Amino acid sequence: xxxxxxxxxxxxxxxxxxxxxxxxxxxxxxxxxxxxxxxxxxxxxxxxxxxxxxxxxxxxxxxxxxxxxxxxxxxxxxxxxxxxxxxxxxxxxxxxxxxxxxxxxxxxxxxxxxxxxxxxxxxxxxxxxxxxxxxxxxxxxxxxxxxxxxxxxxxxxxxxxxxxxxxxxxxxxxxxxxxxxxxxxxxxxxxxxxxxxxxxxxxxxxxxxxxxxxxxxxxxxxxxxxxxxxxxxxxxxxxxxxxxxxxxxxxxxxxxxxxxxxxxxxxxxxxxxxxxxxxxxxxxxxxxxxxxxxxxxxxxxxxxxxxxxxxxxxxxxxxxxxxxxxxxxxxxxxxxxxxxxxxxxxxxxxxxxxxxxxxxxxxxxxxxxxxxxxxxxxxxxxxxxxxxxxxxxxxxxxxxxxxxxxxxxxxxxxxxxxxxxxxxxxxxxx
Numbered sequence: 001x002x003x004x005x006x007x008x009x010x011x012x013x014x015x016x017x018x019x020x021x022x023x024x025x026x027x028x029x030x031x032x033x034x035x036x037x038x039x040x041x042x043x044x045x046x047x048x049x050x051x052x053x054x055x056x057x058x059x060x061x062x063x064x065x066x067x068x069x070x071x072x073x074x075x076x077x078x079x080x081x082x083x084x085x086x087x088x089x090x091x092x093x094x095x096x097x098x099x100x101x102x103x104x105x106x107x108x109x110x111x112x113x114x115x116x117x118x119x120x121x122x123x124x125x126x127x128x129x130x131x132x133x134x135x136x137x138x139x140x141x142x143x144x145x146x147x148x149x150x151x152x153x154x155x156x157x158x159x160x161x162x163x164x165x166x167x168x169x170x171x172x173x174x175x176x177x178x179x180x181x182x183x184x185x186x187x188x189x190x191x192x193x194x195x196x197x198x199x200x201x202x203x204x205x206x207x208x209x210x211x212x213x214x215x216x217x218x219x220x221x222x223x224x225x226x227x228x229x230x231x232x233x234x235x236x237x238x239x240x241x242x243x244x245x246x247x248x249x250x251x252x253x254x255x256x257x258x259x260x261x262x263x264x265x266x267x268x269x270x271x272x273x274x275x276x277x278x279x280x281x282x283x284x285x286x287x288x289x290x291x292x293x294x295x296x297x298x299x300x301x302x303x304x305x306x307x308x309x310x311x312x313x314x315x316x317x318x319x320x321x322x323x324x325x326x327x328x329x330x331x332x333x334x335x336x337x338x339x340x341x342x343x344x345x346x347x348x349x350x351x352x353x354x355x356x357x358x359x360x361x362x363x364x365x366x367x368x369x370x371x372x373x374x375x376x377x378x379x380x381x382x383x384x385x386x387x388x389x390x391x392x393x394x395x396x397x398x399x400x401x402x403x404x405x406x407x408x409x410x411x412x413x414x415x416x417x418x419x420x421x422x423x424x425x426x427x428x429x430x
Contacts, residue, residue: 007067010363011290022305034362073099086312095286111256118185139187146178150226190275203317210292229418231329235425295328329396336411338381350406358403359387
């Protein structure tokens with residue numbers, strides 16, 4: 001089988017790693033230095049939908065799996081399906097659930113799906129937004145409605161922070177078009193969890209639950225990032241709570257999307273906050289999370305190629321997902337200065353040594369230009385994801401951190417407390 005993976009980050013490297021076990025011929029567009037060890041990198045940008053569909057048709061690609069949200073929101077699934085090509089990912093109308101947080105919040109209100117109370121403001125309604133903020137008080141969450149690479153949600157603990165956040169979005173245009181609509185919503189107190197649903201439009205299955213670490217600093221402090229690490233399974237959601245999530249969130253969402261003419265097929269990410277009153281939706285994404293994919297996929301005890309093809313061919317009802325009884329943990333190695341400005345092109349060492357101890361997924365890397373030998377250098381904010389596996393979370397984390405210690409590049413930044421909530425849950429059970 002010939003499979004195309006669209007994207008260039010750690011999630012796409014993890015997808016390729018999972019798909020490589022089925023013996024298929026893999027292609028990545030555009031891929032990264034890590035994916036080239038699994039197959040062939042194709043010099044086509046992930047958002048060039050026209051060129052991608054033409055290449056896939058010319059090369060007789062049997063299955064395409066899309067990693068990032070931008071091509072999905074742009075309609076890559078629509079284009080591939082019109083060309084008669086199998087693809088895993090929602091059509092543009094369904095991907096709007098991530099492309100517009102304003103749509104997602106209104107959708108949840110229409111279908112009585114639990115989420116924080118909110119108000120939406122247009123970009124020119126700065127004064128009204130400030131008035132709402134002052135009246136509502138803090139803590140509060142202010143979000144850019146559009147795609148902002150995971151950095152468009154600002155938790156404001158004081159009114160002063162909220163005022164600054166609104167100024168950044170609505171006057172300084174720090175998030176560009178992503179903030180053409182701005183959402184102000186209640187701050188939810190609790191513990192987050194990530195639920196991943198694979199659906200073919202009729203049936204769905206849940207993958208292992210994960211927990212992300214979005215903040216740059218220890219103890220979940222500092223600004224949001226695309227994700228500094230993750231682990232799975234997440235003990236905050238037990239079987240009883242997952243059943244509640246299925247009944248009150250997942251099934252109403254899939255049914256509501258179908259009712260509104262937005263049939264959802266592909267992977268749906270449900271970001272949850274587990275509050276004292278029950279699970280509430282923080283956000284929806286139209287694809288696998290990153291870095292959650294790096295811990296969820298290694299726990300699947302099933303041929304990933306067969307699983308993805310079952311989604312594409314709308315026969316997921318005949319598929320049963322088996323999962324490992326162990327745990328996986330991913331530690332992200334980021335560039336100094338991230339999520340702000342950072343340097344690129346810095347040499348990376350220790351990749352071979354780290355790979356002997358754990359899974360090393362490339363995220364923001366590149367090959368050095370003009371080098372006689374192949375040297376990998378930094379090329380993004382999140383550079384590498386180091387995933388350890390073990391019989392439990394503690395051993396998985398030990399493996400990840402041990403391997404991460406082998407990696408060197410100037411300014412390397414990581415959190416040393418990935419999995420701290422999960423470890424606390426384990427301690428409470430003893």
